[in-house]
Structures are given as structure tokens and as C-alpha cells.
Amino acid sequence: MKINQNWQSQKRGYGKELLFLVSLLGSTSSALANLPSSSTQTMPATLLDSQNTSAWVVTLSGGPSWISGGETQTFYLAPEIEKTYTADKPTNTVGEGDLFLGVQKPLYNKLLGQLGFDFAATGNAGLSGDIWDDADPEFNNHNYDYDINHKAFALKGKLLLDMNLPVIPWISASAGIGFNQASHFTNNSTIFQALPNPDFSDNTTSSFTYTLAVGIQRIITKNWQAGVSYEFADWGKSELGNAEGQTMGSGLSLSHLYSNAVLLNITYLA
Amino acid sequence: MKITRWILSISLLLFSSLLLAGQSIWTFTPVSGFPPTVSVAPGGTATIKYTMTNQSSQTHTLVMTPIAGITQVTTAGNCGNPFILTNHQSCTLTLTVDGNTLPGNITGGPQVCQQGSQLQCYQPNFADSLQITKVANNTAGITVSPSTLALTAYSQTPGYLTVTNTSTSITATNIVATLPPSWTDVSQNASQCVSVAPEESCQLIFTPGNTAYNPESVPIQGSNTTQTSAIISVNAPSTTTLSTSLSTLTLAASGNARQLSITNVGSAPAYDVTYNVSPDLPAGTTISPANCGTLDTSSTCVLTITPGSTASNTPSVLSIQAINALDVTTDLYVLTYGSIYQQGYVFSIDDTTAIDGSIGGTTAALTDNSSGIQWFNGSYTTIGASSLTDGASNTQQIVNTQGIGGYAASVCANYAVDSAGNSPCTTGTCYNNWYLPAICQLGSSSGSAGCASGTPNMLDNLSSLVNSCSGSACLSGAYWSSTEFVGSPNIEAWLQIFSSGGGSFQLTLPKSEEFMVRCTRNLTT
Numbered sequence: 001m002k003i004n005q006n007w008q009s010q011k012r013g014y015g016k017e018l019l020f021l022v023s024l025l026g027s028t029s030s031a032l033a034n035l036p037s038s039s040t041q042t043m044p045a046t047l048l049d050s051q052n053t054s055a056w057v058v059t060l061s062g063g064p065s066w067i068s069g070g071e072t073q074t075f076y077l078a079p080e081i082e083k084t085y086t087a088d089k090p091t092n093t094v095g096e097g098d099l100f101l102g103v104q105k106p107l108y109n110k111l112l113g114q115l116g117f118d119f120a121a122t123g124n125a126g127l128s129g130d131i132w133d134d135a136d137p138e139f140n141n142h143n144y145d146y147d148i149n150h151k152a153f154a155l156k157g158k159l160l161l162d163m164n165l166p167v168i169p170w171i172s173a174s175a176g177i178g179f180n181q182a183s184h185f186t187n188n189s190t191i192f193q194a195l196p197n198p199d200f201s202d203n204t205t206s207s208f209t210y211t212l213a214v215g216i217q218r219i220i221t222k223n224w225q226a227g228v229s230y231e232f233a234d235w236g237k238s239e240l241g242n243a244e245g246q247t248m249g250s251g252l253s254l255s256h257l258y259s260n261a262v263l264l265n266i267t268y269l270a
Numbered sequence: 271m272k273i274t275r276w277i278l279s280i281s282l283l284l285f286s287s288l289l290l291a292g293q294s295i296w297t298f299t300p301v302s303g304f305p306p307t308v309s310v311a312p313g314g315t316a317t318i319k320y321t322m323t324n325q326s327s328q329t330h331t332l333v334m335t336p337i338a339g340i341t342q343v344t345t346a347g348n349c350g351n352p353f354i355l356t357n358h359q360s361c362t363l364t365l366t367v368d369g370n371t372l373p374g375n376i377t378g379g380p381q382v383c384q385q386g387s388q389l390q391c392y393q394p395n396f397a398d399s400l401q402i403t404k405v406a407n408n409t410a411g412i413t414v415s416p417s418t419l420a421l422t423a424y425s426q427t428p429g430y431l432t433v434t435n436t437s438t439s440i441t442a443t444n445i446v447a448t449l450p451p452s453w454t455d456v457s458q459n460a461s462q463c464v465s466v467a468p469e470e471s472c473q474l475i476f477t478p479g480n481t482a483y484n485p486e487s488v489p490i491q492g493s494n495t496t497q498t499s500a501i502i503s504v505n506a507p508s509t510t511t512l513s514t515s516l517s518t519l520t521l522a523a524s525g526n527a528r529q530l531s532i533t534n535v536g537s538a539p540a541y542d543v544t545y546n547v548s549p550d551l552p553a554g555t556t557i558s559p560a561n562c563g564t565l566d567t568s569s570t571c572v573l574t575i576t577p578g579s580t581a582s583n584t585p586s587v588l589s590i591q592a593i594n595a596l597d598v599t600t601d602l603y604v605l606t607y608g609s610i611y612q613q614g615y616v617f618s619i620d621d622t623t624a625i626d627g628s629i630g631g632t633t634a635a636l637t638d639n640s641s642g643i644q645w646f647n648g649s650y651t652t653i654g655a656s657s658l659t660d661g662a663s664n665t666q667q668i669v670n671t672q673g674i675g676g677y678a679a680s681v682c683a684n685y686a687v688d689s690a691g692n693s694p695c696t697t698g699t700c701y702n703n704w705y706l707p708a709i710c711q712l713g714s715s716s717g718s719a720g721c722a723s724g725t726p727n728m729l730d731n732l733s734s735l736v737n738s739c740s741g742s743a744c745l746s747g748a749y750w751s752s753t754e755f756v757g758s759p760n761i762e763a764w765l766q767i768f769s770s771g772g773g774s775f776q777l778t779l780p781k782s783e784e785f786m787v788r789c790t791r792n793l794t795t
Contacts, residue, residue: 080330081390133295133390134326141292193294195381195391245387 054105056270057114061098061229065261066091067125074135075249084132085144085252094123094149096261100156104269107159114158118174120211120233122150122259124184131187131197141194146185148257150235152178152209160217167216167227178209180238182251200240200251207236217267225267233259295326296355296382298394301362306394309403309411309436309496310369316402316438320363320394322382324355335381335391337400339372340365352385367402376402403436403496410437410468410495412445418485418501421456421478424541424593425507425564429478431500433463433490434471442466445492447474447500453486455479456504463492480593482506507594510536510567512543514590514600518795519575520628521555523606525621527576528628530600532590534565540592543571551586552604554578565592581606605629607731610636613687613701614791615735615743618711618726631793632711634728635704637742639789640681645750645763645781647672647680652760655752658710659725661790664752665705678750679706682789704789709751709776711790712766717776719753719764728788729766729774737770746770748785 070087077083102116128145154176160168183202189195215229235258240251300306301319308316324330333352334342343364344350353361365380378399383391393399403411413434421429435442445463449456456478463472474490485503515531534540543562551557555578562571573588585601603609609616614633623630653671655664668679682704689698710721713729721727728745729736735745745768755762755778762778765785769775779785 077389078384078387080328081384081387082328083390134328136326138293139295139326141294191292191294192396193297193392193394194292195383195388195393197389197391198387243389245389247386 054103057100057102057104057116057267058270059098059100059265059267061096061100061263061265063096063261063263064093065096065122065231065233065259066093067257067259068092069125069254069257070127070129071254072129073252077243077249078245078247082135084135084137086129086132088128088130090126090128092125092127094125094259096120096122096259096263098263098265100158102156102158104160110162110164112160112162114156114160114172116156118152118154118156118176118211120150120152120154124149125257125259130190133194141191142187142189142197144185144187146182146200146240146252148180148182148235148238148254150178150180150209150257150259152176152233152235154209154211156211167218168225169216170214170227170229172213172215172229173211175208175210178207178236180205180207180235180257182238182240185240185251198244198246200243203239203241203251205237205239205253207238209236210234213263215263215265217265223269225269227265227267229263229265231259231261231263233261235259293325294392295324295390296330296332296392297323297325298363298380298382298392298398299323300394300398304364305434305436306398307401307413307434307436308367308438309405309409310367310372311405311407311409311437311439312369313407314369314438316367316369316436318365318367318400320365320380320398321360322349322353322355322363323360324358327357329354329356331385332382333385334363335379335383337376337380339376339402340367340380369404372402372404374404376400405437405496408440408494410435410440410442410466410492412436412442412490412492412495412498414490414498414500416500419476419503420485421476421502421504422507423478423482423504424480425539426477428459429476429502431474431476431490432471433466433474433498435466435468435495437468439468440494441468442492442495445472445474445490445495447476447488447490447502449476449488449502450483450486453481453483453504455481456483466492476502478504507541508538510534510538510540510592510595512536512540512565512590512592512595512598514598515626516600516628516795518585518601518603518628520603520605520611520793521575521577522619522621522629523552523577523581523604524579525577525619525629526625527574529626530573530575530588531570531626532562532565532573532598533570534567534595536595537567538594539567540565540595543590543592543595545573545588545590547586547588547602549584549586551602552578552580552582554580555602555604557588562590575602577604580604581609605631608734612791612793613689613691615728615732616793617728617731617790628795629793632726633791633793634707634732634745635685635687635789635791638786639685639704640678640787642784643676643678643681643750643787644784645678647675647677650760650781653754654759655754655763656756656759657708658719658721658753659708661708661711661752662703662705662792664708664754668706668752678785678787679752681787682706685789701791701794703794704791706750706752706787707790709753709764709766712749712751712788713774713776717766717774719751719776728790729768736768736774739770745788749788750785 068091074084107113124147131142133139154174156174158172160170181204185200211233213231217227239253298320304319348364349361446460459475483504491497618632620630685704686702687693688695709719715723751764
């Protein structure tokens, strides 16, 4: 129930970002004007052949993503209960999958453009650290860990340079809305005398998210291409829900979580 | 730049590991006389007290989590409910255990939380946690302290377990530990624990044997008590280090007894310190005491070695052993005139040296050092080497005056031989400081040089090399002494003629003549 309430409030908070996405889509209407009317239309044999033709594009990407993050935070959970949560900042490796649906259109000379929607999802990234009671390192009596995973829906643009070489270099950028689920918070006592604290609850936060990527791809057949890319992403904000008995502040939160991914991709042009 | 980041990372790691220690924000210290371990029978009560201290600089409002059968006493002088502790302030948390309402045994706690939630709660450390046993009406609860006992094999040092009768009304009887059956050499004295009044303690006393045993949980119980247990082990003794005062001890046959000190220089007692000798000591030589028993740290055992009349042919190696130390050795020699020691024949023995060291003495080289060499270095000079008995000082004077060259005294001054017989030295111990003997070290008072009777000399004390002797060791013919002839000190010096069958004599001749040389040397430790 609490999670739903958070989602509702955050959803309202990101209305502006959704409007921004819609306006972005509108501004690209000229690119969409030359779309083929049906997928049965005769397709170009190569990208060079397609310089004067528009095409539908479907790209499926996947690969490892490395996340390092966490921030040391100090706050009151209730009157007279102040705690510091330190961050270990280890590097996590998680899986990332990505589906892009869009159109390709020649832009200028050997420059091609792709525009469309992107759906991305990742596995759980683990964050951990120590808990100092009274926000005092002398009372470093607990440690904690929790998971964050990320799903995103974004508008993505991609520029490809076809120099008639074996591979085609490209860059891309996307912006959209991300859904960051913080979950499985657990804490453990590090000394016998300290009793475990109630855990923060699971919570999903929606947030503005963006990616920047660079990659190369190679034409396999008339319709198929494959490639590899590096992608930087900002997952945006994440926040755990309150713990039982907590009357002040919120759960642990992060305003940004950054990932670096190496993705293999396969593209179908129709 | 990278190095700086590494150093920073390592520093942070070290710092964070220091932080890992942790401590309670509020601590529980049991108040003496009101321990947290009690046994309570129906109808009985017990009081447990902790001193609660706020270790933080922040103020905390605290509440104890209720426990069935236990009531917090909040009257004046005790912690209230809730109770507020400012910076490092303390109060006494007093708990009354009611045997009637106690539902069963209680292990752990009490828990004291920040008021209003479970977000910050602490309890005593394990040893100070509540251990409340609900017992039947006629059973006394017992506790044992310490919970582990480590004995040391060979030490014969007893270990103690204190058993406390936690009952407030029942006398505990016949409390005893049941040791594992295989621990046959560990003894227990439970005589103090035959009858233990309520809330009183007794001691069980354990004495180890010579066998080590792994830790075992040993049950402890009386005729009318609950059962408790302690972990008991018999550990092998820690290793230590022995040291002897001398690596070599020389004695005179039929001479004075001498002392050798064995010291425990390690950090643990040395157990069962004994010794053996190999090869055997020469007949008649004895060592006492027969063993040194246990040697405490920094303690010394003095062995007295009394020589018999028989001399050693080879060194007897005295090996000192202990259960928990590496062996140490001392070479023992019983010497007499004619014994070969330090690459020479012993012809003089000084048994007046301190009894915690070796004898003194003088040896003659095993063979001649020259078959013919002149006394002087080419010119006649009065040197003042006039001592009849001190060849070492004569030789020093001669060499200082005559300098480098080939002459009798320099042959000895430059002689060196090692313990393997190599000359010059190449291995083992090098024996140097040889000198040309004075005339009375060569010959006796029967000669014409005027030697005092009783002066140890080669003629008297190495007679087997003079009479009926064959081989390179023999003394035969004319040998230069280091003593100048006082009648014409610039021209002549004394000679000893060794002749088998009593024909030996002394005479003076010009320093330019060439005669044999047999060097001598004072014993070193």
C-alpha cells in the first residue's frame, strides 16, 4: 500500500518529464513522414543502398553493466535516533537488456539517423555499508545491504556514419523515465550487544533517466546487422521505504546511480 | 597519482578496520552481589542489578523490553521506566525475578531500547546476559567460572574452577566434575564442594599429568544440583630456550670440581630438565645433581662436575634436554699432562681458576716449529728478554725489538693452527698467540739455568716425548728458549737439550746459531 502511494506521488512528480518526451516525439514528426507504409515493401540490400530510403529498425542489445555507487548519509529516524549509513561503493556487475524500436532515415551525405523508443531493464545491483548508531563511528555496530534494479522507457536517437567501411560507427543518446526498485534491505549486528534494526521497506521510484552510447555495427545480410557498444547511463533517483517504527526522514536514497555497460546488439532492418 | 590513491585506500581500509571494533551505546555492567546468573525455585525470588551507562555524548530515553516473570524496580535509586541518561550518565537497572511467575529458563537479555521503537536496542555482552534457571523445589542451580580451563602438561600447576550455588535456599552437595575416562593422569580435588551453602561458592582443583588432551566439555553436577559444564584442556607446554654458561669446560684430572650453569632464558618454564653424556665421561668423573627437574623462567640449575683421575681421550658431550626445549650442549674435557688439547700437548695446568670456568694451562706444539733457525734477526742486541718462566712476555719483547724477519721468536709469534690441524688456519677454531717458551718452561731445576723447583716444564711433564719416543712429536736435540743469558745478554741465549734417558741439560750459545724451535701457548676458554 505504501509502495503504491509512493509511486502515485512520484508519478505526479514526473509528469513534466513525460510531457517533455511527448514534445520530443512531436519534433521528430518530419523524420517519421517518410516511413514505409508497410513491412512488405522492397528493402535495400545495404545501408549505402538505403541512403535514400527509410526503414523500420528493431535492435536487441544485451550485456554486462557495471555499477558503482552509494552515498554516506546521516539522518534521524526518530527523536534521539540518528544514524549514519556509510557506503562501501563496490563495483557490481549486472545484466542489462535493451529493446529499441524505431525508424531509420538518411540525413545528410553518409549520415543516417534512427529515432524510436527504447525499453531497458537490468538485474539487481547490490549496495552495502556500515551503520553507525548515534552517527558516531565509535558505535559502528551494524552493516547493511540492499538491491536496486532499473527499468526505463525512453526516446532514443542514433546517428550512423556509413563510410562504406567494414563497420559502421555510431553514437546515440536517450532520455526518458526510469523505474528504480530498491529492495531486500537487510541489516546485521556486528557485535553481540547490538540488536538488529527493523529493515527499510521495498520501494520503487520513478525518475528522469538518460543514456549516452557509442558503438560500431556490421552488416551481416540485407536485413541483419550486429555490433557492439559502450553505454553510459544515469539511472536517476532511488529510495527505500520507511522502516517499522520510523517517524522521521525516509529510507536510504540516492539521487543518481551511474552505470557503464558493454552491450552486444543485433539489428533487423525492415 | 595512482600511488597516492592506493595509499589513501589502504589508510581508509586500516581506519575502517579500527572502526569495526564497535561498542554499545549503552552498556550493562553487573553489580557485584547481584549476578545475572541465578536459579530460582517456585516461591523464591532473586534480584539482578546492572549499572546502565550511556557511552554516547547524546542523551537517550530508554525503556527495558518487558520479560515475563521479571519486574523492573523503579523506586528511588534505580533506573525509572523510561529512564533518561545524558552524556555518560549511569543508573542502576534493578530486576526482581519471581519464581512463581517465571515461565521457564531465561537465556539472554535484558534488552533496552530507545523509547518508541525497536530502531536502537542493546543487550549485555554474552557473559553478562541473563541466565535464569527455573529449578524444582529441591534442586540447587549451579554455575561455573571460568567457563574454560587450560592446564599445562608436566607443570603440576593446579587449575581451579569456581562453582557457585545460585540457589537462595538450598545447600548443594557433592559437586564434582566428571573427567573423560581416558584422562587417567589428571587428578581432581573436590573436597571443598562436598557441601555448598546457598549463594556460596567452592573450588574444584585439577592437577595435570604429563599427557596433553584436547579440550573437552566436562559436566559438573552435585547430588541435588542442576548440571553445568566447563571446557577443560591439558595443553602441551609452550616451548622455551635453555642456555649453558660454557660451551666447553675443561677440568684437571684429580683436580677441582667445577660448575656449569643451565639457565632457562625462554618465556615458559622448562619441564623435566635432564642430561646425558656421550661418549661417557672418563672413569671416576661424576656430575651432580642427577637432573634439574622444572626450571622456571630465568632460573638456573648448577651442575657440579667432579673430575676423577682418568683423563679424556675425546671430549664428552654433555647434552641438556627438556620436554619443551631444544637440547643444548657443553663439551667436557678432563686433562692431564700429555693430553692433547687445543692442538698442543698440555704440560702446565692451572687449577686455581674460578670454579665456574675452565682450568688454565700451557701446551707445547704437536711437532717442532723449526728444525733449525737462529735466535736473532741478524744483529746482536740486548733485548731484556730475561724472564726464566714467562716465554710470552719474552717473545713479545723480542718481536717488538727485532721486528719482521726469520728467527726463532718470530716463528712462534706467526704460528697459527686450526682445530682441524691446518696451519695457517683455514677452518674451525683458530689457535694463535703462540710464543717461544722461556728456558724454565722447557727444562727443569736440574738444569743450569737456575729454574725454581716445581715450575711446570716440558722436560718433566712431557717425559713420554723425551724418553723412548719415536715420531715427529718427540722432543729430541737442542731447542731455543726465549730467555737471554744475563751474563752476555747481547750475544747469548739459553738452550734446552732434550736427551732420552736423563741426559737432558741447559746451556747458552750465541744467538747467531741455528737450533730447533717448539712453540708454546697458554690455553684459552
